[in-house]
Amino acid sequence: MLKENLKEVEKNILQACEKAGRNREDITLIAVSKTKPVSMLLEIYEEGIRDFGENKVQELASKYEEMPKDIRWHMIGHLQRNKVKQVIDKACLIHSVDSYRLAEEINIQAKKKNIVVPILVEVNIAEEESKFGIHREDAIQLVEEIAELENIRIEGLMTIAPYVEDPEENRQYFRNIKQLSVDITRKNIDNVTMHVLSMGMTGDYTVAIEEGATLVRVGTGIFGARNYK
Numbered sequence: 652m653l654k655e656n657l658k659e660v661e662k663n664i665l666q667a668c669e670k671a672g673r674n675r676e677d678i679t680l681i682a683v684s685k686t687k688p689v690s691m692l693l694e695i696y697e698e699g700i701r702d703f704g705e706n707k708v709q710e711l712a713s714k715y716e717e718m719p720k721d722i723r724w725h726m727i728g729h730l731q732r733n734k735v736k737q738v739i740d741k742a743c744l745i746h747s748v749d750s751y752r753l754a755e756e757i758n759i760q761a762k763k764k765n766i767v768v769p770i771l772v773e774v775n776i777a778e779e780e781s782k783f784g785i786h787r788e789d790a791i792q793l794v795e796e797i798a799e800l801e802n803i804r805i806e807g808l809m810t811i812a813p814y815v816e817d818p819e820e821n822r823q824y825f826r827n828i829k830q831l832s833v834d835i836t837r838k839n840i841d842n843v844t845m846h847v848l849s850m851g852m853t854g855d856y857t858v859a860i861e862e863g864a865t866l867v868r869v870g871t872g873i874f875g876a877r878n879y880k
């Protein structure tokens with residue numbers, strides 16, 4: 652079943668690429684495996700998936716131990732400062748940095764381990780109260796501040812668009828955040844690139860790809876509905 656789901660997602664990604672005149676290689680599918688057992692993750696690992704997304708430090712850390720070592724783990728959930736040290740050497744990318752205080756802690760822990768941690772700045776593009784992320788108008792300043800931290804490398808932006816019935820409603824937000832990344836690129840800030848745009852989930856990843864996503868985060872579309880006990 653997961654194999655069929657994955658095929659469907661892959662087909663949709665290809666279609667979106669064709670529509671937008673983009674190369675399939677420029678988009679990475681992240682399988683969002685939160686709440687799902689390792690057996691299911693292994694099933695799609697066998698199909699070639701190497702990028703997995705988790706939103707809790709504990710869950711990422713334990714799956715990291717259990718799963719093959721060539722997996723790239725993406726930390727996509729809200730990160731508390733006291734959990735930073737458990738995750739920075741396991742995640743290939745932290746998508747959810749939305750404050751200087753958090754970045755500072757990542758920098759401190761990264762320095763101790765003598766590593767440079769790649770991150771994305773999370774932008775709350777629709778300014779939803781229920782969501783984490785910095786507001787668009789404060790994003791450039793935050794990027795400039797974080798850029799000063801030696802053991803962090805900003806690689807782009809991430810956003811979680813609103814939950815909508817019609818994904819077309821989110822096109823404006825994806826376009827807006829792409830524009831923000833272009834604006835930041837033009838500023839030529841040392842230590843900052845904007846080659847990653849993490850946007851698009853099960854309901855709207857095709858629209859996100861049309862608008863420039865380089866990472867799409869798909870959970871339900873691959874693994875089926877989540878069962879929160």
Ligand SMILES: *Cc1c(COP(=O)(O)O)cnc(C)c1O
Nearest residue numbers: 683706727852853868869870871
């Ligand atoms: C859960 C989650 C996803 C995946 O959501 P689906 O709608 O199941 O595809 C993507 N991004 C983040 C940050 C998530 O927490």
